[in-house]
Amino acid sequence: MNSKKVLSIILGGGQGSRLYPLTESRSKPAVPIAGKYRLVDIPISNCINSEIKRIYVLTQFNSASLNRHIKNTYHFSFFSSAFVDVLAAEQTIQSQSWFQGTADAVRQSMHHFLRNDFEYALILSGDQLYQMDYRLMLEEHISKGAEISIATIPVNAKDATSFGILKANSENVITSFIEKPDAELLPDWTSEVSDEMKGENRNYLASMGIYIFNRQLLVDLMSNPDTNDFGKEIIPGAIHDHKTLSYQFEGYWTDIGNIDSFFEANLGLTDNIPKFNLYDTDQRVYTNARILPTSKISGTVLDKAVIAEGCIIQAAKIETSVIGIRSRIGKESTVINTYMMGCDYYESLEEINRKKTPILMGIGERCFIKNTIIDKNCRIGDDVRINGGPHLKDKETDQYVIKDGIVVIKKHAVLPKGYTI
Incomplete structure (x- = not known):
């Protein structure tokens, strides 16, 4: 798999009101985690470890500290095509408004993306904690001839009501999708998962907000100005017309949506064997290399x-x-x-x-x-x-x-x- 065919787009999220007051003076991706990193370091590091080195970060709220962090951290060789660029919401002749949702953020920034030569767009969230080799997902996407792939994770009934839940056939092709289903609808939405996941009662496949789109399909889907969000509008509308694959991931993954999950994720790093492994030399987490004395x-x-x-x-x-x-x-x-x-x-x-x-x-x-x-x-x-x-x-x-x-x-x-x- 040639990762030079891939362009990565990290969605910085909106105002981050559920993480307030940590987002009072900074954007969500710039929130410090684990004592020395920022949230945005997680998806960027996953990209670098997956040999994907052309990365855009989309943001619109309080983006100064995020800009500063990225400028000070991610330096690539002068002779390399690698980059990490922040794109803040900007007024153009085509659009006078702020980003109205995840898909609208991508739509408004498309003119920047299309200056690059790529075949696949990898769309990521800027506020999740996990380690993943995106190359495996891309290989599956290409080998099965998919037009869209969605990374999915098995969740339990309690969590399922907070996510987009989907069902896939034996070929992992997604057949139906529902955004944040009510608890009484859940019995109809169980999926085939591994025995380990069954043992934990994680029988529902949730979208992780990690997508791969073929370039031309993304251009086509973005031409409709009435769709603002991937989870609520683009994905449910696309699965019946375009081959959409579920890529099941069973590693550690948490969505840092609110203060409670943020607090839990950070304190989880103090466990004897933390679920999120900062000590893995194959999946390093990169950040600003400060010159600091020892403690x-x-x-x-x-x-x-x-x-x-x-x-x-x-x-x-x-x-x-x-x-x-x-x-x-x-x-x-x-x-x-x-x-x-x-x-x-x-x-x-x-x-x-x-x-x-x-x-x-x-x-x-x-x-x-x-x-x-x-x-x-x-x-x-x-x-x-x-x-x-x-x-x-x-x-x-x-x-x-x-x-x-x-x-x-x-x-x-x-x-x-x-x-x-």
């Missing part, structure tokens, strides 16, 4: 802690937590079930000594922090107590948001000494 830890009990580089930690205890780059945690503090994103820069000794700010960046001394996401560049004073959990009602203040019991400290927030949530 320094004094007197801290660590249990299931993932700690990025450049941290200075004197905490009493860190448990089941992900600590991001350049994090500082003071003496006698306890951090449990927390994702701390870290900082974009260090405060200089001069600034610290001048006491320009009475509260330093990071977590102060004698703090207790549990069930919390701490966004970048936060200042948490000494003796602060944050005890997240289901006992807390949803709430928003200038400094933090509580969603489903998870406390999210906003970017650049300052919590004074002795503050309690």
Whole structure:
């Protein structure tokens, strides 16, 4: 399979309101994950590992930090045709409006794509956590003469109502598709899955939002200005007229749609054998190669802690937590079930000594922090107590948001000494 025939299009998503406040000042693909990466690094890394190196990222909200990250991270040889380009929504003579959905984003950007020589368009989502070799899906697409392929994953009945669910015949050709079916319709939508999946009651095939289109078919489908979304309109309309293949994937995959799934995915990285393997040399996750010092830890009990580089930690205890780059945690503090994103820069000794700010960046001394996401560049004073959990009602203040019991400290927030949530 010649991956030079493939152009990759990563959909950056809309406003990302379900991930608010993490998307208050950045687009969804730019949200930091796993202490040192950004969400967009996942599909880009999957592409690079699959030898697909012509990549567009489509976005329209708060795209400055995403632009900066991609510009600083993905450099290819001067003599290579490889690139990662961000396309933000733009006004043209043909279109004066924002992207109205996934298909509309592709339609409005088609003039950029068609400048490239490609036979297949690989369309990906910018907010999913998984590792996948797209070449296997492409080989299947080509060998079976498909016009469209959809990556699918078996899900259980509880999750099935949140996805596009499809049925395929013995040749894996999709015969029917329903977007987010009601629970009472599910008995008619079970599919043939592996014994392992049956054992987990994952009997429904969900679309992963990963598509391959033949070039000409994509051009034809995009010529209809009345269709705005792949899942709701393009796919259900196309399966009866065009050979559409289901490519079943059974590895780890999670859709980072809301704060709850984002929190769970990050803390899942602290498992002894995490489902998402950042240590796989064949499926590396690439990101900005920062030149940071090693992390320094004094007197801290660590249990299931993932700690990025450049941290200075004197905490009493860190448990089941992900600590991001350049994090500082003071003496006698306890951090449990927390994702701390870290900082974009260090405060200089001069600034610290001048006491320009009475509260330093990071977590102060004698703090207790549990069930919390701490966004970048936060200042948490000494003796602060944050005890997240289901006992807390949803709430928003200038400094933090509580969603489903998870406390999210906003970017650049300052919590004074002795503050309690």
